[in-house]
Amino acid sequence: MAEPIDERKQRVLKAVIDDYIETAEPVGSRTLARKYDLGVSPATIRNEMADLEMLGYLEHLHTSSGRVPSSKGYRFYVDGLIPPKPVSDEEKVLIDRWYNARVKRIDEVFQETAHIISQVTKNVSLVLAPQLxxxxxxxxxxxxxxxxxxxxxxxxxxxxxxxxxxxxxxxxxxxxxxxxxxxxxxxxxxxxxxxxxxxxxxxxxxxxxxxxxxxxxxxxxxxxxDTGKKERLYLGGTTQMLDQPEFHDVEKVKETLMMLEEEELIKDILYAHMGDGLEVTIGQENEDKHFKDSSIITATYHLDGELLGTIAVLGPTRMEYAKAMSLLEYMNSNLTNVIKRFHW
Amino acid sequence: MAEPIDERKQRVLKAVIDDYIETAEPVGSRTLARKYDLGVSPATIRNEMADLEMLGYLEHLHTSSGRVPSSKGYRFYVDGLIPPKPVSDEEKVLIDRWYNARVKRIDEVFQETAHIISQVTKNVSLVLAPQLxxxxxxxxxxxxxxxxxxxxxxxxxxxxxxxxxxxxxxxxxxxxxxxxxxxxxxxxxxxxxxxxxxxxxxxxxxxxxxxxxxxxxxxxxxxxxDTGKKERLYLGGTTQMLDQPEFHDVEKVKETLMMLEEEELIKDILYAHMGDGLEVTIGQENEDKHFKDSSIITATYHLDGELLGTIAVLGPTRMEYAKAMSLLEYMNSNLTNVIKRFHW
DNA sequence: AGTTAGCACTCACCATATAAGAGTGCTAAC
DNA sequence: GTTAGCACTCTTATATGGTGAGTGCTAACT
The missing domain is CATH 3.30.390.60 (Heat-inducible transcription repressor hrca homolog; domain 3)
Structure with a gap:
């Protein structure tokens, strides 16, 4: 089982995940061969995909219908296959302008940060403001x-x-x-x-x-x-998220929105993931059963070496990891600057 | 056309609206006769309903299928047919407890007010905090x-x-x-x-x-x-509202949520309706086309005779007017007290 | 041995057809 | 003025068949 996956298998896996992230549809061998230049026929791809499924990187919903990445698949993808996708200069300018235009008070910094993250990633964003x-x-x-x-x-x-x-x-x-x-x-x-x-x-x-x-x-x-024990939690993008095909069902929307209202639950999740640097938790890796088909990317921000809080993106496992990760990394350092500029 | 509607027609109209508010389904003569004790046969009710439709109080979607109240119908209902439904003592106690448990800072007063209103009415609530x-x-x-x-x-x-x-x-x-x-x-x-x-x-x-x-x-x-020109707007119940059958369609949900994010738009609506006392605006009566099938109930709150802000319930025209109105009335006076207790 | 073409088979999806149920409007009888 | 009866409309649910995308397997090809 510890069979290493060779270079071609990796290419296939990457193609499958890329395509699934883009289309949200189970991906089949034929489509893959047509869209991506893998240099082999659909039949070969089929074989490779069967192997990848055997190894646990892909999943099958029904006997027909194409493959879907598993948590393990995404994990491999995130750890080794993603091309870094840095925040573009235009986006940086846009973000700067956004901050400058809207931020007057300190709490607006956090609100606006949440807003920006959700706008760019089209997913729900979470910003945990410093614990007073x-x-x-x-x-x-x-x-x-x-x-x-x-x-x-x-x-x-x-x-x-x-x-x-x-x-x-x-x-x-x-x-x-x-x-x-x-x-x-x-x-x-x-x-x-x-x-x-x-x-x-x-x-x-x-x-x-x-x-x-x-x-x-x-x-x-x-x-x-007595400032109250609660640090504040800012949410963003609860409307954006409806654009994702995952939320075509109203029940799913309701369930998710209700979960997001459970501030304590969300905070606990953020605490749990509060390591240093960027942390990605994918689907099944989440402890909480409500998040078994969601992924969470967290990043912590600091001021003068002291841990201040966390920013995060929450979305379906099918998520633009590359984009979200680099954005968080950018916002992370950015937030420190904005807070500093704001108050010092 | 100025034909006055007699007592029996009023009873029928009330029954239709009551039932529609309860079930959200177009209501037919048969159901009406069975559920409500009108003392006449379905056929008679049919005739009455046909008259009420002619007079503009009811509407027909398709030749078959039952009747639905029109804006004019709701208006008549609100102005004269609703039985007052005062806030119960238990609810009052509950509300008091709610305030006391959660409110530490002034902005939490408004947030909590929005929360309470949406919890009780199952609709979206709007709270406009004083303009600084x-x-x-x-x-x-x-x-x-x-x-x-x-x-x-x-x-x-x-x-x-x-x-x-x-x-x-x-x-x-x-x-x-x-x-x-x-x-x-x-x-x-x-x-x-x-x-x-x-x-x-x-x-x-x-x-x-x-x-x-x-x-x-x-x-x-x-x-x-310079406090910023913007008074703050607090929203509540954007999740509650999904329980209403009106929002079974994701598109509708998205549309509504996006509208609610347009703070300026919402504020303008609230300003426009900012009279004294309780004001109910029903469906077509709304200027803004986005609200043609929504109703808005607004109430203003005061402190020492000075107009401070507005609280409102926004929901589908099919709304529990009686409940929402008396709740707003109660919250209205309550809010003044809480603010006073809080700061003075 | 690895790769590919071909083929039978499986589902999901879409459109159409059919039956059931609720409701209306009208006429005629009470 | 009220009601029973009936033909008609329209929505909804269910069954049916065809289509397309996809798989898995076998046999042929390089």
């Missing part, structure tokens, strides 16, 4: 709002800002808050928000324990730093 | 970020907060910004952001003209107040 509670605390500022409330402005090292309105405990003055801010900023800068919430906050207990309202002060800091 | 540049300016605060930049925090009367990072012009100090803030807050509070951008900013020119960098100061204020 893993971000490093930079400073916390208070602003007076009226006699009863203050605005808290939280800032992290990566340049994300979040604000809240908080009621002052009775008796407290704005000056009390200012003093607190000083202590906090002096002691806690550089820690992750998570650490601060769970441990570091205790460290400054002593510093402010002589404050008249220090219990409620702690509570307030706690609330100000 | 129509909001009244409350105050602008500056926070030091580092030597080169400040964070601007803009706050409006309705309690919305937005922040930006702005580079300081060379030579400016943070104290310069503080002075500017004082002037701005003293002079411009209460104006809409829009007015300030276009006119009122000129008024404070004199006040700060002795500042060393007043040209760039104006520019900075301008940028700080």
């Amino acid at each position: 509670n893993q971000a490093k605390f930079r400073c916390l500022q208070f602003l007076p709002l009226d006699d009863y409330r203050v605005i808290t402005v939280l800032m992290t090292d990566a340049g994300f800002i979040e604000n809240k309105i908080i009621e002052m405990p009775s008796g407290a003055t704005f000056e009390d808050f200012q003093r607190m801010a000083k202590v906090i900023n002096a002691n806690l800068a550089g820690h992750t928000l998570d650490t601060i919430q769970h441990h570091a906050l205790a460290e400054i207990r002593d510093e402010i324990s002589d404050e008249p309202l220090y219990e409620s002060a702690l509570e307030i800091i706690h609330r100000a730093l | 540049n129509q909001a009244k300016f409350r105050c602008l605060q500056f926070l030091p970020l580092d030597d080169y930049r400040v964070i601007t925090v803009l706050m409006t009367d309705a309690g919305f907060i937005e922040n930006k990072i702005i580079e300081m012009p060379s030579g400016a100090t943070f104290e310069d910004f503080q002075r500017m803030a004082k002037v701005i807050n003293a002079n411009l509070a209460g104006h809409t952001l829009d007015t300030i951008q276009h006119h009122a900013l000129a008024e404070i020119r004199d006040e700060i003209s002795d500042e060393p960098l007043y040209e760039s100061a104006l520019e900075i204020i301008h940028r700080a107040l």
Whole structure:
């Protein structure tokens, strides 16, 4: 079984997969011989295809009808047969222009990234924005709002800002808050928000324990730093995907859309695939049974060496891997730049 | 033609519409007689239906097959025949719980509102969040970020907060910004952001003209107040809608989804229907040809007497008007409360 | 030995035909 | 004014046969 597949078999396999990716129809020997210049007759191709099927690279739906690549086939294709298909210069220009035209706020960066990926690949895109509670605390500022409330402005090292309105405990003055801010900023800068919430906050207990309202002060800091555990997930291309023949059936569409709404599920998938660099998971390779006939390509983006988040393309196994992979690679580095340009 | 329709005709019309809303199938005289207790035979119902068709309340697809309500029919139904169907107490509790569980930030209020509406009505929901540049300016605060930049925090009367990072012009100090803030807050509070951008900013020119960098100061204020012209649009239920038999055809789904992505188009529709109170627009009554077989129910929400935004249900003309209308009415008042509770 | 032509066979797909079911409209009787 | 009865229309589901693309196998060819 460990029979190596010779060069001609590889050519045939590549042709089959290329054609199937293009047409979404099971591909037969005759078509293959006509469309691709393999230099042999359909009969020979038939034999080769039979061998490839025996080895598990191709599949047969019914006795008649052509062959379809298996997960193993796609895997071999992705690992060795794909011609690299770099993002063209025109596309790069287009993408740049897109970013510049639409992006005003930080969350629009992610939304727009998702949009671009789905536009180019015609598949669903997933963008996982940085997890705020893993971000490093930079400073916390208070602003007076009226006699009863203050605005808290939280800032992290990566340049994300979040604000809240908080009621002052009775008796407290704005000056009390200012003093607190000083202590906090002096002691806690550089820690992750998570650490601060769970441990570091205790460290400054002593510093402010002589404050008249220090219990409620702690509570307030706690609330100000609570960004919610959820990093945000941005989706794109849920409409594009309907162009794929895989979604000619409404049931399939509904099923997929409902799955995409399960934010937690999707996030778990992204976490699981969050390695370094580009990762391709094909069909059967997916743990989750809902994705047994989907492929997911993920890439992680970084800032200053720190892992920020993940971008991904989700589509049917029949997917333009070459294009999606190089696009993700490009967007990956691009995203870092845009975030940097945006905030620093 | 101004023939008034008597009580029995109304009963028949109501039965036809009720049944069509329930089943989505053209309804025939026989079914009607069996299901609804009209006290007359199918033949009589046939005659009545023929009359109703002549008067324009019902339509015939083909010579055979039952009747379907026309826009005029729905209109009559909505205006006079619907039994009010108030939101049940259980539903109210459910909605309250929903809000409390998920809403942490202001934008989540709108997202969640859209979600709730679509969940309950099984149709697409639209929520137009307040237009920021129509909001009244409350105050602008500056926070030091580092030597080169400040964070601007803009706050409006309705309690919305937005922040930006702005580079300081060379030579400016943070104290310069503080002075500017004082002037701005003293002079411009209460104006809409829009007015300030276009006119009122000129008024404070004199006040700060002795500042060393007043040209760039104006520019900075301008940028700080620029919230983008777009109020945000939140959608919900694009998956729910697939349950409706109207969307058994993928083409129809695609078309609708693409339309919903045209944010500007949708907003224009919402503006057009933005009256006071509840407004129902049925099928043909819609200006836009894309909506000729859809109905839109809109309701506006307010805060302190000021119009804030719109919530709406969009669905096929065959829609549970009673339910959707009372839900919108409830959400409408509810939304005001939630926003208030949230920010004030 | 590897390659190819030929042929029987299998499906999926499309169009047509047929039967069943639901509904209408009309007429005549109640 | 209401209803029963009947002929007619139109949609939907089902069966049938033909077509085309594809396979697998055998035998002939280089």
